[in-house]
Amino acid sequence: MSLTQSRPGTLPPAAPPRWTARLWCVLAVLCLVLFLDGLDVSMVGIALPSIGHDLGLATSSLQWIVNGYVLGYGGLMLLGGRTADLLGRRRVFLIALAVFAAASLLGGLVDNGLLLIATRFVKGLAAAFTAPAGLSILTTTFPEGPQRNRALSVFSLFGALGYSSGLILGGLLTGIGWRWTFLMPVPLALLALIVGLLLIPHDRRTESGGQDPAGAVTLTAGMLLAVYAVVTAPTTGWTSAATLGSFGLAGVLLLAFVLIEQRVGNPLVRFGILRQAGTVRANLSMIALMGSYISFQFMMTLFLQDGRGWSPLRMAFALLPVGLIVAVGSPLTGRLVDRFGTAPLIIASMTSSTLGYVWFLVTAGSSPDYLLAMFPSLILLGGGFAFGYSAITAQATEGIDDSEQGLASGLVQTSGQVGAALVLAVLTAMLAQAGDSGGDFTAYRPGLNLVTGVAATGLLLNLIPALRLRRRPAER
Numbered sequence: 001m002s003l004t005q006s007r008p009g010t011l012p013p014a015a016p017p018r019w020t021a022r023l024w025c026v027l028a029v030l031c032l033v034l035f036l037d038g039l040d041v042s043m044v045g046i047a048l049p050s051i052g053h054d055l056g057l058a059t060s061s062l063q064w065i066v067n068g069y070v071l072g073y074g075g076l077m078l079l080g081g082r083t084a085d086l087l088g089r090r091r092v093f094l095i096a097l098a099v100f101a102a103a104s105l106l107g108g109l110v111d112n113g114l115l116l117i118a119t120r121f122v123k124g125l126a127a128a129f130t131a132p133a134g135l136s137i138l139t140t141t142f143p144e145g146p147q148r149n150r151a152l153s154v155f156s157l158f159g160a161l162g163y164s165s166g167l168i169l170g171g172l173l174t175g176i177g178w179r180w181t182f183l184m185p186v187p188l189a190l191l192a193l194i195v196g197l198l199l200i201p202h203d204r205r206t207e208s209g210g211q212d213p214a215g216a217v218t219l220t221a222g223m224l225l226a227v228y229a230v231v232t233a234p235t236t237g238w239t240s241a242a243t244l245g246s247f248g249l250a251g252v253l254l255l256a257f258v259l260i261e262q263r264v265g266n267p268l269v270r271f272g273i274l275r276q277a278g279t280v281r282a283n284l285s286m287i288a289l290m291g292s293y294i295s296f297q298f299m300m301t302l303f304l305q306d307g308r309g310w311s312p313l314r315m316a317f318a319l320l321p322v323g324l325i326v327a328v329g330s331p332l333t334g335r336l337v338d339r340f341g342t343a344p345l346i347i348a349s350m351t352s353s354t355l356g357y358v359w360f361l362v363t364a365g366s367s368p369d370y371l372l373a374m375f376p377s378l379i380l381l382g383g384g385f386a387f388g389y390s391a392i393t394a395q396a397t398e399g400i401d402d403s404e405q406g407l408a409s410g411l412v413q414t415s416g417q418v419g420a421a422l423v424l425a426v427l428t429a430m431l432a433q434a435g436d437s438g439g440d441f442t443a444y445r446p447g448l449n450l451v452t453g454v455a456a457t458g459l460l461l462n463l464i465p466a467l468r469l470r471r472r473p474a475e476r
Contacts, residue, residue, distance in 0.1 A: 025199045026141065027151060030134045031158035032192045033097060036185050037127060038162025039169070040104075042323070043181040044069075044120075045297055046170030046312050049305040050178040055113045059302065060235070063428045066298060068117040070421040071224055072124025073131070077417065078268040079216040081132030081410020086266070089133045089140070090200045094193060096129030101189035108182035132410035137200065139397050139409065146338050149394060153334030156390040157327060164323025171316030215260045215268040222253030223418060230425040235432070269411065273404060278342070279411075281462060282396035285346055286412050287419030288458025289388050292353060292451040293322075293381060294420040295427040299447050300374075302431070307439040318370065325382025326389075333390040342395035343466060349388025350459035356380030357452035366442050384455075423454055 019027075044065065052062045084092045103123035110116050135155075142151040173180040229246035236242045261267040274280055297319065304315045336345055356377040363373040396412035427447045434443035 022199060023141070025195070026201075027138070027154060029192055029196045029200060030138055031155055032188065032195075033093075033130055033134055034155060035158040035162035035165075036100075036188055036192070037131065038159040038164075039166040039188075040069075040123075040162075040185055041294075042163045042166030042319075043170035043173065043184070045301055046167060046316050047174045047178040047181045048298075048301055050174050050312065051116070054178065055111075055116065057113045060232070060428060060432050061113060063298065063424060064117045065120055066294070067227055067421050067424060068120035069124035069127075070294075070417050070424070071220070071227065072121040073127045073413075073417045076125050076128035076216055076220055077132055077410045077414040078219065078407070079212070079410075080129035081136065081407050082212065082266070082268050083129065084133035084136055084410075085404065085407060089137045089203050090196075092129050093133035093137065093200070094196050096126045096133065097189060097193050097196065100126035100130060101186050101193065104182055104186045104189060108179040108186075128410075131413050135393070135409035135413070137203075140203075144398070146334070149334035149337045149390075151334075152390045152394055153331050156333065156393075157330040159326075159330075159389070161323075161327050164320060164327055167316040167320050167323055168313075171311070171313030174312040212260070212264050212266055212268045215257055215264060218253045218257040218260060219268070222250045222257060223421065225250035225253065227421050227425040230422070230429050233429055268407075270404070270407065273400070273407060273411070276399060277465070278395050278398060279400075279408065281346075281465065282342075282392050283412050283415040284461050285350065285388070285392045285458050286396070286416040288350065288454050288461070289353065289384065289392065289419075290416035291419030291423035292357065292455040292458075293385070295423045295447065295454075296357070296381070296451045298424055299427060299431070299444055299451075303441060303444055307441070309439075318374065319378065321375065321378040322382040322385065325379060326385045329383065329386025330390060333387060336387070337391055337394055342391045342398070343462065345387045345391035346395065347459070347462050347466060349384045349386075349391065350455065350462055351384075352380050352387065353384030354452065354455040354459050356384065357448065357455050361445075361448050361452055364441055364445070364448070366440050368441055419454075423450065426450060 048062055048065060051057065051065065052059070057065075080092070080096070100123060103119050103126055107116060107119040107123065110119060138151055138155060139148060142148040169184065170181055173184060225246050229243055229250060232246075233240075233243045261269050261271060300319065301315065304310045304318060305312065310318070333345065356379075359380065360368070360373055360377040363369075363376075365373075368374055393409075393412060397408045400408040427450055430446045430450065431444070434446065
């Protein structure tokens with residue numbers, strides 16, 4: 001009997017269904033939009049020092065170019081996911097993509113820092129609708145299991161490619177002029193819009209009912225005020241009336257959001273979805289993964305360009321290993337999830353990320369060497385993303401009904417963006433207190449302690465439940 005023949009009385013294993021050309025094209029459109037998201041994050045990150053010098057923005061103001069996007073993204077993503085469930089994923093995805101392209105164009109044309117931050121907020125708002133709508137199109141198009149895991153791996157690969165490409169393109173384009181980092185995504189967004197109009201199939205509304213604008217307003221305003229309070233506290237004082245008042249009002253708004261969600265007919269967040277332990281862990285893991293790395297990248301961008309005097313292109317190549325590792329590792333993640341499940345991969349992800357920050361913390365000193373301190377850390381951080389992002393997303397949407405895939409997708413992505421915004425705000429406050437480092441990394445060490453602690457917390461949140469599950473069979 002040949003090795004390819006089945007044994008008597010058994011059925012041969014069913015071949016996985018082949019994807020049609022149209023299915024591949026739909027996935028390609030979704031991947032292109034995620035590619036643009038990764039491209040934007042890394043290109044703008046590379047351009048920040050040049051933007052600050054050109055427009056006269058201090059570090060405390062400069063971080064709002066990142067956080068304006070992040071808070072628009074994270075603050076309205078739950079509304080975006082719910083809108084996709086209610087009004088149709090295709091419609092929401094394409095309209096938001098058009099707004100994304102328009103905001104990118106405007107961002108490359110303005111000459112005022114406040115206007116630039118405003119365009120970043122609008123762009124984040126648009127991404128808050130494209131991201132959960134696109135992800136829910138993917139999770140409802142590809143059934144849960146190997147097909148969805150494979151699709152998510154391809155999806156994450158393009159995010160990694162966008163990030164990697166953005167580092168190099170950001171370095172090249174910033175050398176010509178930082179405005180090109182905003183203008184370059186416009187034709188790609190228009191291409192995705194045209195192909196999406198032609199190929200993404202029409203879908204039916206999965207739910208009926210109204211929206212929850214009060215929930216969206218209180219959530220976004222509460223987060224904005226909380227971040228604003230953290231960023232301005234070093235200047236106004238942590239115990240000043242302005243700081244305490246901002247924190248207090250932010251708390252009131254977030255409490256109002258919780259109360260609204262418990263009473264409104266169609267809430268942004270049905271809190272029952274959080275009864276699943278895996279969903280909760282996935283969201284906390286995304287906070288740790290995104291919150292630690294986005295802040296680390298912001299810190300290294302400032303240190304290498306302002307402190308070390310590196311050119312944007314040299315700095316882009318220095319950070320490139322993260323994107324390359326993610327690009328190589330992401331296609332393998334789907335197979336690893338099929339074999340081992342999501343939990344072991346998330347633990348591996350958080351372990352790799354934590355070790356990366358710890359290595360940098362131990363070896364950096366006052367003047368970190370690239371080959372000794374930076375490069376090994378970046379390899380470990382790339383491994384963290386390669387194993388983590390797809391596995392966390394898969395865990396967040398496991399066992400969720402199709403009618404709430406938009407909510408689950410929006411929730412986990414919101415967690416990542418909110419985590420990034422809050423950790424970055426605390427980091428910025430630390431850098432403001434430290435003042436001008438003059439090329440000495442010692443001033444950045446408190447920020448490195450912060451991101452290390454965030455990543456380590458994410459590891460513990462996943463490691464402790466896994467250890468408990470291993471002990472239970474032994475106790476029996």
